[in-house]
Every structure is written in structure tokens, then in C-alpha cells.
Amino acid sequence: MDGSAVTMPLLAVQGLTKRYGPRIGCADVGFELWPGEVLGIVGESGSGKSTLLSCLAGMQHPDEGSILWDGRDVLDFSEAERRRLLRGDWAYVHQNPRDGLRMGVSAGGNVGELLMAVGQRHYGAIRDTATDWLGRVEIAAERIDDRPSAFSGGMQQRLQIARNLVTGPRLVFMDEPTGGLDVSVQARLLDLLRGLVRDLGLSVVIVTHDLAVVRLLADRLMVMKSGRVVETGLTDQVLDDPQHAYTQLLVSSVLQV
Numbered sequence: 001m002d003g004s005a006v007t008m009p010l011l012a013v014q015g016l017t018k019r020y021g022p023r024i025g026c027a028d029v030g031f032e033l034w035p036g037e038v039l040g041i042v043g044e045s046g047s048g049k050s051t052l053l054s055c056l057a058g059m060q061h062p063d064e065g066s067i068l069w070d071g072r073d074v075l076d077f078s079e080a081e082r083r084r085l086l087r088g089d090w091a092y093v094h095q096n097p098r099d100g101l102r103m104g105v106s107a108g109g110n111v112g113e114l115l116m117a118v119g120q121r122h123y124g125a126i127r128d129t130a131t132d133w134l135g136r137v138e139i140a141a142e143r144i145d146d147r148p149s150a151f152s153g154g155m156q157q158r159l160q161i162a163r164n165l166v167t168g169p170r171l172v173f174m175d176e177p178t179g180g181l182d183v184s185v186q187a188r189l190l191d192l193l194r195g196l197v198r199d200l201g202l203s204v205v206i207v208t209h210d211l212a213v214v215r216l217l218a219d220r221l222m223v224m225k226s227g228r229v230v231e232t233g234l235t236d237q238v239l240d241d242p243q244h245a246y247t248q249l250l251v252s253s254v255l256q257v
């Protein structure tokens with residue numbers, strides 16, 4: 001990390017608004033994310049979490065607002081610049097590993113091809129790094145030539161995480177990374193994610209409806225309702241002493257699915 005990185009936020013978002021016709025996806029969302037920080041975005045289904053994340057990660061174009069990255073608005077980036085960003089400095093972990101993996105390519109290939117995409121050419125070194133990353137996400141080296149379709153859901157998700165982190169991104173977006181998995185598999189994945197976030201000092205924006213996930217992972221929370229941010233604060237503060245009536249309902253699990 002260079003000296004300038006700690007004096008300005010990694011990401012500075014202002015007035016982000018996305019409408020679907022007359023319906024509001026998200027409205028006037030603003031926040032800053034600092035290096036090494038994990039920001040959790042929570043809210044019940046339909047509150048605008050996914051819309052916000054997809055606008056932030058360049059998968060949808062917002063109607064209004066700005067997203068400053070290294071001082072430049074990513075909404076002004078060319079398509080080529082945006083693609084470079086998503087392949088290098090940014091990573092996106094999908095809820096469904098099938099959306100983030102290439103199912104017809106081996107586990108090692110899924111990790112290795114990202115290294116090739118950022119310019120690595122030496123096959124032996126790429127395979128060594130891929131093996132190392134499989135180990136970090138608790139996938140045995142002997143599975144390196146297996147396709148993800150032969151893996152369990154939890155293993156697929158761990159492989160997707162390895163594929164995303166192998167290039168050392170500066171910012172990772174995560175969309176319900178533990179969603180759709182059995183409870184015991186979720187717990188193991190959460191443990192693994194927490195270790196990686198801590199060891200690598202990752203900067204993360206994570207969307208979830210599961211407060212246990214953000215309790216473990218997030219430094220700060222943003223609570224959304226009907227597309228708007230209704231409360232922000234340190235995770236423990238928001239969860240232990242919620243100020244907004246909606247957050248109080250959310251925490252008391254009345255609104256949790």
C-alpha cells in the first residue's frame with residue numbers, strides 16, 4: 001500500500017440512484033470505504049442491496065451519482081478500462097459459484113487463467129500458485145485437475161473465492177457469499193473468509209441478509225430499506241444498539257427470512 005492510499009478512501013460513493021421505471025432500486029446512496037475495511041450492506045429482500053452492489057461493480061449503470069476510485073469516477077471509464085479494473089484491482093464473488101466459475105475448466109485452470117489474464121506466462125509458476133491457493137481455500141492439491149462440477153457447493157464457493165483472490169485485488173465485492181449453502185457448510189466458509197480477510201487485509205463490500213455473516217466479517221454496516229440507507233455505523237454499535245426502528249426490527253429478527 002503506498003502513502004497516498006491511507007489518506008484517501010479507496011472508494012467514495014455519492015448520490016447513487018438506480019430506478020427501474022417508476023420503481024426505485026436504490027436512491028441517493030453515499031459512503032466511503034477505506035483500505036482494509038469491510039463494509040456490510042444489510043436489509044430485507046427488496047431493500048436494494050443487490051441493485052447497489054451491481055451498480056458499484058459496474059454490472060448496471062446507475063441513473064445518478066458518482067463512484068470515485070483512485071480519485072476517478074468509474075462511471076466515466078471506458079469499457080476497456082472497466083474490464084481491466086474487474087480483472088485486476090476489483091473482484092466479485094457471486095452468491096452462486098456457477099456465475100463466478102468456468103464450469104468446463106479444471107479447478108487449477110479456474111485459478112490459473114486469472115493469473116494469465118494479468119500477464120503471468122510461466123506454466124510451472126502458475127500451477128504452483130494455483131496449488132497454493134487451492135490449499136488456502138482447503139481444496140486438496142490432488143483435485144487440481146477436477147472440474148468444479150465434480151465439487152460440492154461449498155467447495156465450488158471456496159474455489160470461486162480462490163479464483164477471485166489469486167490476483168491480489170484491492171477491492172472485493174461479495175454478494176451473499178454464504179447464501180444457498182447448508183448451515184454447517186456456511187459456518188466453515190465464513191470461518192475461512194474471516195481468516196482470508198484478516199490475513200490479506202482485504203477491502204470488502206459485502207451484501208447479505210444474514211446478520212450473523214456481517215457480525216463476523218464487517219467493520220461497518222449500512223442498513224437499507226426501500227432503496228435508501230436508513231442507518232450506518234460500526235457493526236457492533238448498529239447490531240447491539242440499533243437507532244432506526246427498521247434496524248431494530250431487523251435485529252430482533254422480525255424481518256429476517
Ligand SMILES: Nc1ncnc2c1ncn2[C@@H]1O[C@H](COP(=O)(O)OP(=O)(O)OP(=O)(O)O)[C@@H](O)[C@H]1O
Pocket residue numbers: 020023024025026043044045046047048049050051052209227
Ligand atoms: N430488474 C429489475 N426490474 C425491475 N425492478 C427491479 C429489478 N431488480 C430489482 N428491482 C426492484 O428494485 C428493488 C430493490 O431490489 P434488489 O433486488 O436490489 O433488493 P435486494 O435487497 O437485493 O433483495 P434480494 O435480497 O431479494 O435480492 C425492489 O423493489 C425490486 O423489486
